[in-house]
Amino acid sequence: MADNKERIARYDGPAGGWGSAKAVAGILMQEHVVLHGTKLLTKQNKPDGFQCVSCSWAKPGEPHLFEFCENGAKATAWEVTARRAPPEFFAEHTCSELETWSDFHLEGQGRLTEPMRWDAATDRYVPVTWESAFDEIGRELNQLPPNDAVFYASGRASLETSYMYQLFTRMYGTNNLPDSSNMCHETTSVALPPAIGVAVGTVTLEDFEHTDCILYLGHNVGTNAPRMLHPLQAARKRGVPLIAFNPVREPGLVKFVNPQSPMEMLTPMAATAMNSQFVQLKIGGDSAVLAGMCKHVLDEDEKARQAGTGRVIDVDFIAEHTRGFEAFRDSVRQAAWEEIELVSGVSRAEIGQAARTYMHARAAMAFYGMGLTQHRKGVHNIQMLTNLLLLKGNMGRPGAGICPVRGHSNVQGQRTVGITEKPELVPLDQLKKQYGFEPPRDKGLDTVQTCEAVIQGRVKAFVMLGGNFVRAVPDTGQVEPAWRRLRLTVNVVTKFNRSCLMHGEVSYVLPCRGRIEIDRQATGEQAVSIEDSTGCYHGSRGFHEPASEHLLSEPAIVAGLAKATLKGKSAVDWDAWVGNYGLVRDAIAQTYPEIFANFNRRLWEPGGFHRPIAARERKWNTANGKANFFAVSSLRENPDMPETSDSRVVQLMTTRGDSQFNTTVYGLDDRFRGVWGTRSVLLMNRSDMAKLGVEEGALLRAETIAHDGIVRTVAGLRATGFDIPAGCAAGYYPELNVLVPVWHCAEGSHVPATKSIPIRVLRDE
Numbered sequence: 001m002a003d004n005k006e007r008i009a010r011y012d013g014p015a016g017g018w019g020s021a022k023a024v025a026g027i028l029m030q031e032h033v034v035l036h037g038t039k040l041l042t043k044q045n046k047p048d049g050f051q052c053v054s055c056s057w058a059k060p061g062e063p064h065l066f067e068f069c070e071n072g073a074k075a076t077a078w079e080v081t082a083r084r085a086p087p088e089f090f091a092e093h094t095c096s097e098l099e100t101w102s103d104f105h106l107e108g109q110g111r112l113t114e115p116m117r118w119d120a121a122t123d124r125y126v127p128v129t130w131e132s133a134f135d136e137i138g139r140e141l142n143q144l145p146p147n148d149a150v151f152y153a154s155g156r157a158s159l160e161t162s163y164m165y166q167l168f169t170r171m172y173g174t175n176n177l178p179d180s181s182n183m184c185h186e187t188t189s190v191a192l193p194p195a196i197g198v199a200v201g202t203v204t205l206e207d208f209e210h211t212d213c214i215l216y217l218g219h220n221v222g223t224n225a226p227r228m229l230h231p232l233q234a235a236r237k238r239g240v241p242l243i244a245f246n247p248v249r250e251p252g253l254v255k256f257v258n259p260q261s262p263m264e265m266l267t268p269m270a271a272t273a274m275n276s277q278f279v280q281l282k283i284g285g286d287s288a289v290l291a292g293m294c295k296h297v298l299d300e301d302e303k304a305r306q307a308g309t310g311r312v313i314d315v316d317f318i319a320e321h322t323r324g325f326e327a328f329r330d331s332v333r334q335a336a337w338e339e340i341e342l343v344s345g346v347s348r349a350e351i352g353q354a355a356r357t358y359m360h361a362r363a364a365m366a367f368y369g370m371g372l373t374q375h376r377k378g379v380h381n382i383q384m385l386t387n388l389l390l391l392k393g394n395m396g397r398p399g400a401g402i403c404p405v406r407g408h409s410n411v412q413g414q415r416t417v418g419i420t421e422k423p424e425l426v427p428l429d430q431l432k433k434q435y436g437f438e439p440p441r442d443k444g445l446d447t448v449q450t451c452e453a454v455i456q457g458r459v460k461a462f463v464m465l466g467g468n469f470v471r472a473v474p475d476t477g478q479v480e481p482a483w484r485r486l487r488l489t490v491n492v493v494t495k496f497n498r499s500c501l502m503h504g505e506v507s508y509v510l511p512c513r514g515r516i517e518i519d520r521q522a523t524g525e526q527a528v529s530i531e532d533s534t535g536c537y538h539g540s541r542g543f544h545e546p547a548s549e550h551l552l553s554e555p556a557i558v559a560g561l562a563k564a565t566l567k568g569k570s571a572v573d574w575d576a577w578v579g580n581y582g583l584v585r586d587a588i589a590q591t592y593p594e595i596f597a598n599f600n601r602r603l604w605e606p607g608g609f610h611r612p613i614a615a616r617e618r619k620w621n622t623a624n625g626k627a628n629f630f631a632v633s634s635l636r637e638n639p640d641m642p643e644t645s646d647s648r649v650v651q652l653m654t655t656r657g658d659s660q661f662n663t664t665v666y667g668l669d670d671r672f673r674g675v676w677g678t679r680s681v682l683l684m685n686r687s688d689m690a691k692l693g694v695e696e697g698a699l700l701r702a703e704t705i706a707h708d709g710i711v712r713t714v715a716g717l718r719a720t721g722f723d724i725p726a727g728c729a730a731g732y733y734p735e736l737n738v739l740v741p742v743w744h745c746a747e748g749s750h751v752p753a754t755k756s757i758p759i760r761v762l763r764d765e
Contacts (some may be wrong), residue, residue, distance in 0.1 A: 006677040008696075008720055014271040014706040015222035015229060017257035018673060020070040021265075023659075027666060032082035036544070040076060040516065043543050044068040045227070047067020049604040050516050051530050051540040053079055053156060054661050056406040057225040058205050058534040060734040061503050061607025069226030074659065074666045079514040080544045083110025085496055087127040090116065095501050103471065103734075104665045107495045108758055112754070113548035118503045121518045125500075126511060130552065130560060133508050138564030140488045140506055141461060146173030146440070147244035148460040149488075150450050153419045154406025154467025155180040158528035160584040161554040162410070163591075164577065166418035166426070168562040171437055171570050175444030178663075179419045180411050182447035187373035187749040188404040188611035189415070191382035195628055197621035198613050199243055200412060202401035203365050204534050205607070208235050210399030213361030216275075217286060217385065218371020218755075221407050221674060223658055225533075228405070229256050233272050241276035241361070243354050246371060247283050251672050274533055281652045282294050282345035283728045284637035284756045286372055289351060290384040292340040296355035297391055312359055318391030321618055321627050328387055328629035332415060335632055341384070343635045343646070345725050363399030364392065371653075373404075374755040375637040378746040379639060383630040389734045390627055396618035406533040407664035408662065411529030416595065416611070417588055421446050430591050436571050447473060448750040451742045454482045461488035462504070463561070465554070468663040470499040474752040478713060492557055494547075497663070518542040521553070522579030529585070529603060535597075536608030627665055638756035640744060643703060647663065647691040649705065652757040654740075663734050675720070681760070682728040683722035692761060694719045699764040701746065702731070704739045704757065713741050715764045729761070 013019050028037045043049035045059045045067040054075035059067070068076070089109060095118065098106065099600035115126040115133045141149055151169040153162060169177055181189065189199045196202070208231040221228050233256055236242055244253040255271035255439065257264045264270040281289050301312035318325050337348050344351070358364055366389055372381040386395075386402060394400035406412050418426045420442035428439040442544075445453055451473050454461045462469075473479055483489070486504035492512055493500065500509050513519060519526040519542055527541040552560070559574035577584050583598050589596040595611045602609040616621065620627050639649055656662070657679065669676045673683065682700050694700065698719045704712040714736055724730055733754060744753050 008674055010103055010674045011671050014255040014257045015226065015250070015252035016259050016267065020259050023070050024073040024625065027077040030667070031077040031080070033077055033080055037077050037080060040543055041066065041068050041073055041079060044072060044076060047604060049620055050542055051409060052076070052536050053210060053409055053515050055225045056155070056411060056530070056533045057228050057517060058536060059538050059608060061207055064230070067227070067259055071223065071226055071661055075661055076516060078316070078664065079494060079516050081110050083108070084113055084547065085109040085111065086113045087116065090125040093390040094369070095125070096123055096502065099501050103498055103663065103678060104668060105143045107497055107664060109496060111494055111547035112496060112509065114550045115511060118507035118511045120139045126352050133510060133565035134560040136331070136506070137488070137490055137508060137561060140171065141565050144460050147176060147413035148458070149174060150176040150178065150445060150459055150465070151463045151465070152330065152467065152469050153177065153179045153414055153423060153465045155411025155414060155489045156466045157554055158410060158530060159413050159417050159588065160528050160581045161465070161558055162414035162419050163417040163584060163588050164555055164558045164562070167431070167435070167572070168558055168566070170431065170439045171562070171566055172436070173440055175421055175423050175442060176450070177419055177421050177444055178450050179414060180330070180467060181410055181415055182750065183752060184370050184407055185373055185411070186446070187378040187746050187751045188382060190749040191379040192386070194622055195383050195386040195529060196615040197619070198615045200535050200613065201403035201533065201535065202395065202613055202616050204610065205231060205400050207365060207401060211235065211240060211363050211365045212236060212399065213358055213364035214242040214604055215245070215358065215364065215366040216242060216253065217366065217368040219367065219369025220250040220252060220655070222250055223656060224369065224407065225405050226252065230258070232274060233258060236272055236274060241357050242274060243277045243279065243357060244275040245279045245281055245286065245289060247281060247724055248730065249278060249280060277357065279346055279350060280725060282343070282591065283653050284375060284641070285344035285346065286381045287384050288340045288344035288635040289329050289346055290337050290388055291332060291635060292337070292348065292351035293355040294345070294388055294391060295335060295340070296352050297359055298329060298332055300359060311382045313391045314393030320706040321620065322390055322629060323624055323626040323630070324629035327631045329638040331631035339635055344741065358388070358392070362474060364389070365399065365401055365403065367403045367405055371755055373746065374751055374753055375636055376639055376744070376746055376753045376756065377637040378632070378753070379748045380633055381637060383651055384632070387629050390629060395627065396616055398505055400618070403533065410530040412535070414532060416531055417592065422691070427591060434587070434590060437569070446750050448742055448745050448752065451475060451479050454479060454486065455569050455585065455742070457485060460486060463484055463490040463491045463497060465558070468497040468499050470502045471497065471663045471734045472737070474737050474754065475712070475742040477738045478710065492554065510557055511548070511551055512554045512557055513546050515540060516544045516546065517546045518541050519553050526553070526581045527603065528581060531611070532608065535611040535613055537611070538608040539603040553578070554585070584706065602628045607754065638758070641756065641758045646760070647688065648760045648762065649727045650688060650727055650759060650761060651734070652702065652729045652731060652739065652759045654736050654757070655730050656733055678718065679732045679735055680716050680718060681720045681731065682717040683720050683724060685724050685728060687726050689721070690723060694763070696721055700763045701764040702736070702739060702759045703762065704741065704759055706741050710741070712741065715736055717764070729759070733752070
């Protein structure tokens with residue numbers, strides 16, 4: 001797989017369009033699956049097909065002919081690739097050599113074909129049998145106190161696998177169940193329950209048809225959830241205003257050409273303008289902008305009250321359904337416009353324009369991503385957004401509500417069925433009754449706490465169900481060396497990645513079948529299920545032959561680990577569950593009857609079946625039984641950012657590229673940002689470059705501003721002029737995770753604050 005030539009070339013095209021079509025064709029050719037891959041894509045996100053292994057955006061009951069996006073096609077091609085990484089590959093390469101390879105090249109070798117164990121004598125992975133792998137892993141785990149082991153889950157595993165995994169972990173004796181939510185939307189899970197009584201969004205696809213206003217904050221829809229562009233485009237075409245808030249003018253929030261519309265594809269200038277107003281705020285300016293909008297709405301309401309012309313805010317809703325309004329109102333009045341403008345980088349007039357659009361809407365929806373959650377004050381960000389919605393009663397009625405746009409395909413669902421370090425979120429008494437064991441009651445380790453414990457030597461074993469944990473976490477310069485001191489590392493993956501290389505003393509790579517592959521078990525071909533961002537559950541069945549006859553399904557691997565570890569301590573018939581996933585769904589329904597009653601019968605409902613969300617019915621499962629306003633506590637989202645006149649100091653946000661999903665890099669091009677053939681760039685405001693005396697293309701070094709005595713630096717970054725506010729910069733995740741101190745995380749949720757990192761920019765000499 002050859003690298004492209006490095007170049008910077010501005011891209012002015014829309015999201016979608018011919019650029020997207022070309023990218024889909026390119027990935028199918030790159031992975032040598034042009035014919036079969038194209039056929040598979042016709043089954044993607046269909047009610048009788050397989051659910052995308054990429055993002056978790058909603059799946060409609062009446063899908064388009066091609067219900068996939070560019071990144072979804074890339075994820076499919078990446079999984080069903082014709083490339084293979086068999087034992088012969090690892091016989092040729094030591095782990096020390098492979099460490100010098102890029103993430104792109106490591107995963108680009110293709111699908112793993114057999115289980116492997118790291119051999120210390122040769123520094124190579126060598127093939128082993130499944131039985132011996134399970135037996136040794138079980139022995140190693142049983143030699144440890146349960147809380148010395150961590151069981152991580154990425155957001156890709158199905159509901160069935162996730163339920164089995166959390167049950168195995170708790171039967172083993174620990175709640176150390178960190179997951180990918182800890183790195184992104186844990187902030188949502190902390191912020192929303194005290195505000196509206198649920199930990200998930202309230203918006204459904206049907207709400208797009210009834211809304212009069214859409215707020216879109218801190219999320220790059222064109223790269224991270226492109227299928228969402230379809231309902232957004234439909235709303236824009238019927239005149240619904242969309243106000244976008246982001247430090248970067250991402251193409252998906254500017255203009256879109258629907259690749260499934262021949263008319264749009266063949267008509268010049270046919271792109272839909274995707275926003276009615278683009279608010280380009282500074283990194284970390286979200287709470288300030290939202291406070292400004294609330295301030296404008298309250299000021300206009302007071303004017304209307306005094307004039308006797310009717311109220312702007314929904315006083316009846318506030319009186320009947322909320323608490324805390326007076327304290328919130330007073331805190332907003334105390335916020336000075338001068339500070340709001342300074343912190344946000346947005347003028348009072350521009351904030352007022354956005355507020356007026358919102359004020360005049362009958363029903364408004366708000367969508368947000370990690371641009372709000374991955375901040376030190378991320379919980380406050382989201383509660384400020386709920387404040388704005390509650391002011392107008394935009395919760396619990398058609399066309400209104402809040403929606404966190406989740407990332408990985410089942411990241412929300414795995415939390416629903418028990419993948420969490422927080423025991424209070426799991427029906428432990430029901431698990432005790434159902435399976436006859438005493439579940440652990442102590443809080444487990446989340447992702448940040450796991451990293452801290454690994455660095456301190458308190459964790460001895462780590463089992464990874466999907467993902468690339470070592471690459472995804474912050475402070476990789478501290479985490480990676482500590483990882484080698486672990487006694488046991490187990491990686492359940494489809495492809496070889498950085499986490500496999502950062503092995504412990506005993507290390508296994510257990511290759512699994514992918515969701516797109518046919519899963520044949522004792523009772524026939526099996527299906528799995530996932531939950532999307534809107535709280536709907538969908539069945540998914542594979543259509544592609546497995547990459548190797550030696551692969552096991554994820555449920556079979558979890559069952560194998562459980563049997564070898566728990567032995568006679570479990571009453572679960574793990575073999576029966578592997579033979580028939582319907583039995584697992586029956587068990588899930590018994591544990592969570594309010595959500596999953598008649599699970600198997602409802603599995604294939606077009607559009608999925610929806611989980612009950614009390615806030616949609618204006619029922620508030622909060623401590624006081626009401627939706628709650630929260631006072632403005634701070635306008636600054638990053639208390640670690642120094643106030644200084646040093647022009648070398650900027651605030652960095654990490655971001656994903658166009659050819660990327662989470663830590664998986666499909667290619668080195670990012671056409672939306674005009675970066676080709678490289679990921680070693682620092683995207684900067686041109687005035688900041690001028691102040692530094694830095695010319696386009698100069699090599700830079702970024703170093704974190706921290707006061708813990710640890711040097712965190714990344715060199716060899718190409719200075720690249722970019723449309724981003726002054727004092728701000730952007731670079732690629734996960735390469736720049738080394739700059740994020742493990743303690744630099746969201747207050748209350750521990751989500752790494754990768755969207756606001758204080759750095760000093762220096763010439764790389």
